[in-house]
Amino acid sequence: MILILGTSSYEQGTNPVLDWLIYLKADFIKLTIEDVFINFEDINVDINNQQLSYNNISLNESVNVVWYRHFMKPQQFVSSEDSKFYSKLNKELHSEVKFFTQFMYECLKDKKWVSSYPSIYLNKLTVLNHAEKYGIRVPSSKILNTKKHAAQFLEECTSESLIVKQFSDHSRGYYVDNDTSYFSFAKALKNDDIATLATSFFPTLFQEKIDTDYEIRVFYIDGQFYASAILCDAGYNTDDRKKIMSQSNIHHVAYELPEILKQQLTRLMNTIDLAMGAIDLIKSKSGKYYFLEVNPIGQYLYESEKCNLHIAKNIAEYLIKQDKKEVTLTPV
Known part of the structure; x- marks a missing residue:
């Protein structure tokens, strides 16, 4: 079984994958913070034996792979109408959620995590150091x-x-x-x-600030790269791509990374224990590639749709493969 740790609201990086899992008849269950701490669905944690069950399903026995996706999204558990101490109470309740999630990871540590819970909260500055060690240029x-x-x-x-x-x-x-x-x-x-x-x-x-020719957005799935370049008719002249994404002269095209860069990025992702993530690169006008950052639970849908990369389907197939189930996959 695949356990998806997500949010109860629509999330553009999760819901398209759920659609594919349903279509491919995958065995999965989704668990959210709201399920446990707001809706009070049946959760049973045996601390002494590190056993975890949800709605009478033993997650230790049933789950083979865990996909972590925005499970720790901030919640407003208490409003100002409920208590004058609502701000402090929300902080304390969020701490309870954090400790619960950490122990849930300990209970299911022997499963395949995509990616591991500690790696989801990696330090961006440490990652820049690791990238340089593997020969990847960073600003x-x-x-x-x-x-x-x-x-x-x-x-x-x-x-x-x-x-x-x-x-x-x-x-x-x-x-x-x-x-x-x-x-x-x-x-x-x-x-x-x-x-x-x-x-x-x-x-x-x-x-x-690197003199940039274009920016490259890469979604990485355990050694596989789904990359797209962001091209601008007037030249790439921005300090943040979010400022130009809606402009009509911006184009997204599928992109093939150099093999040596793929090898370097794979070593980096293995070192920081990330099986999946969104990587931001730039190519300078002098032809050099620079690593900016990796987001462990980054988005991919916009680039995937623009470039027909079918990333949601590929994520679903990867999770099914990790679950070690025989599923007939239908080509797009």
């Missing part, structure tokens, strides 16, 4: 908190600007205020911009 990067050091870093670089962005993978990146949504973007800073910074500020990730 020059520093965490700085003073205007002086930011200006010095720009002088050390060959480019005319730096990219500044968050370095935590736990940042949501968007914020909602009633009917208005706010997004955080990476931003390019030139000398004049750095001059306007405060003398000191919160520690921030600065990276050399």
Whole structure:
């Protein structure tokens, strides 16, 4: 059986895979935080024997593979109407969820996890180090908190600007205020911009801005690469691709990575214990490839549909294969 740890709401990286699993008659069950902590469906955890059951199904005996997908999505368990301590209570309840999830991983540690629970929350900065060890180029990067050091870093670089962005993978990146949504973007800073910074500020990730020909989005499934290049008629001139995705002069095309880069990325993903993830690369105008980051539960649907990569179907087939069941797969 395949156990999917997801969210109760529609999620663009999960639901298309569920559709394929149903179509392929796969044996699977989906479990969400809402099932356990809001709807109070039957969950039984034998701590002494590390046995876990859900609705009278022994997950230890039935499950062969676990697909982790947005299970720890933040929840509002208590509202301001329920208690004046709602903020503190929500933090404490979220901590309960975290400890429950960690122990669930211990109970099912002998199963095939896609990817392993600890790897889902890997450190982006550590990954950059690992990438360089395997010969993958990464932009020059520093965490700085003073205007002086930011200006010095720009002088050390060959480019005319730096990219500044968050370095935590736990940042949501968007914020909602009633009917208005706010997004955080990476931003390019030139000398004049750095001059306007405060003398000191919160520690921030600065990276050399690479003179980019195009960006490459890769979805990785255990040694298989589904890549697409983002091409712009007017040239790739942005500090964050989210700013240009809706423009009519942007094109997505299927892309074949060089074999040596595939080997390097495979070694990297094996080292950080990720069987699946969305990798961001750029190709510079000088023809060099640079690694930016990997998102363990990154999205793929937009690029897959634009380039006919059928990633959702490929994920479903991979999960079925890991479940070691004989299933006749129907070609698209």
